[in-house]
Amino acid sequence: MLKEIRPALALVVLLTLITGLVYPLAMTGLAQVLFPRQAQGSLIERDGKVIGSELIGQAFTSDRYFHGRPSATLGPDPNDPSKTVPTPYNAVNSGASNLGPTNKALVERVQGDLKHLKAENGSAAVPIDLVTTSSSGLDPHISPEAALYQVPRVARARGVPEEQVRQMVDELIEGRQLGLIGEPRVNVLALNLALDRTSTQP
Structure with a gap:
């Protein structure tokens, strides 16, 4: 039984390393080299301060x-964290209202x-x-x-x-x-x- 489990576990570890570590790092590195501004979020600066993103x-x-x-994004209610309130353009919680x-x-x-x-x-x-x-x-x-x-x-x-x-x-x-x-x-x-x-x- 160990003979069958060992290759399966080795394959899981190998694929996890390739798809979860090597590939994302390679794509991030390529993006930084080929499209540095876009990879950093297409940020817009004024007087040396970041004031937003083109995206x-x-x-x-x-x-x-x-x-x-109009933006339908939501964020935690500061008065009750178990509830949400409208927070326009909240990039942490992207999504439509579903109404x-x-x-x-x-x-x-x-x-x-x-x-x-x-x-x-x-x-x-x-x-x-x-x-x-x-x-x-x-x-x-x-x-x-x-x-x-x-x-x-x-x-x-x-x-x-x-x-x-x-x-x-x-x-x-x-x-x-x-x-x-x-x-x-x-x-x-x-x-x-x-x-x-x-x-x-x-």
Whole structure:
């Protein structure tokens, strides 16, 4: 019996070392050499300080900034660790809300968001990605339509011409990958950083 068990155990140990140690270390090393910036998280710095990542959205609430998609990620309730509370763009707990289209909480949240968005730009149709969450809850991008929808609010809050803000959006639109994959998009953090570089009004 030992004769049959020994090769099985040796194979388990060997495969564990290969797939659990050698392969991950090799891939990590290759990533660090070939794509060092991406391997470190595609971090964005300003004045020598890391302020975010190109890959993870942030919650911007001021009228002076473009807002990203709603985020359904959760985190521990500081008052009761056995419960969770909404913590937008929580990279530790990536995921969607799993609420169905007839769920009362989801319907009320979307209706509230629509009412707020219509108040800031009632003349235009609200782009769907401004009221729906992504499957990860961390999406750092919005559609060009969602960015352009917010131009009047941002321009008004910053006291700059709408055309100037609209031109900035146009310049930061990212096309489809390889011209085929995905949809055109705008990175919200990159857009807000560009705004701050060109507008100093408090």
